Amino acid sequence: MRFKHAVTKANWNGETKMWEVHATVKGEEETVLFTSHFLFLGTGYYDYETPLQTTIPGIDKFEGKVIHPQFWPKDYDYTDKEVVVIGSGATAVTVLPAMTDKAKRVTMLQRSPTYIMARRNKSALQNVLFAFLPTMLAHFLNRMFCILTSILTTWFCRTFPGAAKALVRSLTVSQLPPSIKHDPHFKPRYNPWEQRFCxxxxxxxxxxxxxxxxxxxxxxxxxxTEKSIELESGASLHPDVIVTATGLKLKFGGGVNMSVDGKPINLSEMFAWKSAMIQDVPNMLFLTGYETASWTLGADVNMHMFLHLLREMKKRNAQVAVPRVSKPMKEVSMMKLKSTYFKVGGHVFPKGGQGQWEPKADYLTDLAAAKWGDVVTDMEFS
Structure with missing residues (x-):
C-alpha cells in the first residue's frame, strides 16, 4: 500500500504482457513506475476533487458561510448558527441531524422530496441471533437476512409501487411532528427505488x-442575497450558514488515462463484460456495486469472478484474458436509477449489453454466476 501516490496513467504493454502504471508522489518531481500482470480499478465512482456543479442564483453574493459537504472545513464551529442545508439526498439527510447538536436551527431546503426510511442500527432479530447462537453463525445468518431483505424490498417496491408508496407514507407520517406535513415535504414525484432510498x-x-x-x-x-434566500413562493430564509448538499459528480476509473500498447482508450465507449472487465482491454478488472444495496457486495461478486477466471486461465496455461464483443448488441445502462447525478454524469460508465455483457442483477444471482457460471464465452485467452 502506497500513500500520497496519485495514478496518472496506465498502459498495457502487449509485448511484455504487463501493465505499466505511472504515479506521481506528493512532494517529488519524478513519477514512479509500477508493473503488474493484472490491474484493478477500485476507485469507486465519485469525483473526489470536484463536486457536482449546480446553478444556485446569487450564491456568490451571500455574506455568510457557504460549505460544500465534500470539502467540510476543519474545526468549523457552527454553534448557535442558523443553518440551511440545500438538497434532499443522502448527504442532506445525514447532515441535518448531525448539526442540530450545536446549531440554533437547521432547515433542509429541498426542490423536491425523497423517500426517507428509518433503519435500526440493531434489530430485534440481531439481538436474538447474537444472544443464542455462536458468533460466526450469527454473523452469517444476519448477513443473509440483510441481503435477502434488500432484494425483497427492491422487488416489492418495483413490482407494487402503489402499495410501496402507501407503506412508506404510513411509516413516515407516524414519525413526523404535527407541525410538518407529509405533503409536500415527503411526497416524491417518482416511485420507490426509481431513485435511491435515504x-x-x-x-x-x-x-x-x-x-x-x-x-x-x-x-x-x-x-x-447577501443575507437571505428568497424563494419562489415569496417566503425567505435568513441563514448564517448555507450547506450545499446538491449531489456528487461521477467519475469512472479515478480519471486515470488508460491505453493499450500506447493507444488511448475511452472506457465509457466500451462494453463491460460481467460488469467487471472492459472489452478489448487485457487483464483489467473494475469493482462496481449495487444501486439498491451495499457497494461492497458487488465488489465481493467481482472478486469471486476473478478467482474463477484465474482458475480457468491456469487450466488453459494462459497469461492474458481479453473480453471480446462477438456480435452486435443493444446498449443498456449499467445503472438504472433516475437520480439527478446519474442523469447528469451516468455517461462516464462503460456500457451494458446482453448475455455476458448484462449489468448486475442482484447479489445472490450474481454470486452464483461468478463462482460457477460461464467465464469462457466472449473471453479470449492467450
Missing amino acids: ASLDGDFFQALRGGKADIVTDTIKQI
Missing part, C-alpha cells in the same frame, strides 16, 4: 424534526 439510522432524521431544532421547506430558490 436511510435514517435509528430514525435520527425524524428525531431531529420532532426535537424542534430542525425543519423542512419545499420550494424553489428565486435568488440568494
Whole structure:
C-alpha cells in the first residue's frame, strides 16, 4: 500500500504482457513506475476533487458561510448558527441531524422530496441471533437476512409501487411532528427505488424534526442575497450558514488515462463484460456495486469472478484474458436509477449489453454466476 501516490496513467504493454502504471508522489518531481500482470480499478465512482456543479442564483453574493459537504472545513464551529442545508439526498439527510447538536436551527431546503426510511442500527432479530447462537453463525445468518431483505424490498417496491408508496407514507407520517406535513415535504414525484432510498439510522432524521431544532421547506430558490434566500413562493430564509448538499459528480476509473500498447482508450465507449472487465482491454478488472444495496457486495461478486477466471486461465496455461464483443448488441445502462447525478454524469460508465455483457442483477444471482457460471464465452485467452 502506497500513500500520497496519485495514478496518472496506465498502459498495457502487449509485448511484455504487463501493465505499466505511472504515479506521481506528493512532494517529488519524478513519477514512479509500477508493473503488474493484472490491474484493478477500485476507485469507486465519485469525483473526489470536484463536486457536482449546480446553478444556485446569487450564491456568490451571500455574506455568510457557504460549505460544500465534500470539502467540510476543519474545526468549523457552527454553534448557535442558523443553518440551511440545500438538497434532499443522502448527504442532506445525514447532515441535518448531525448539526442540530450545536446549531440554533437547521432547515433542509429541498426542490423536491425523497423517500426517507428509518433503519435500526440493531434489530430485534440481531439481538436474538447474537444472544443464542455462536458468533460466526450469527454473523452469517444476519448477513443473509440483510441481503435477502434488500432484494425483497427492491422487488416489492418495483413490482407494487402503489402499495410501496402507501407503506412508506404510513411509516413516515407516524414519525413526523404535527407541525410538518407529509405533503409536500415527503411526497416524491417518482416511485420507490426509481431513485435511491435515504436511510435514517435509528430514525435520527425524524428525531431531529420532532426535537424542534430542525425543519423542512419545499420550494424553489428565486435568488440568494447577501443575507437571505428568497424563494419562489415569496417566503425567505435568513441563514448564517448555507450547506450545499446538491449531489456528487461521477467519475469512472479515478480519471486515470488508460491505453493499450500506447493507444488511448475511452472506457465509457466500451462494453463491460460481467460488469467487471472492459472489452478489448487485457487483464483489467473494475469493482462496481449495487444501486439498491451495499457497494461492497458487488465488489465481493467481482472478486469471486476473478478467482474463477484465474482458475480457468491456469487450466488453459494462459497469461492474458481479453473480453471480446462477438456480435452486435443493444446498449443498456449499467445503472438504472433516475437520480439527478446519474442523469447528469451516468455517461462516464462503460456500457451494458446482453448475455455476458448484462449489468448486475442482484447479489445472490450474481454470486452464483461468478463462482460457477460461464467465464469462457466472449473471453479470449492467450
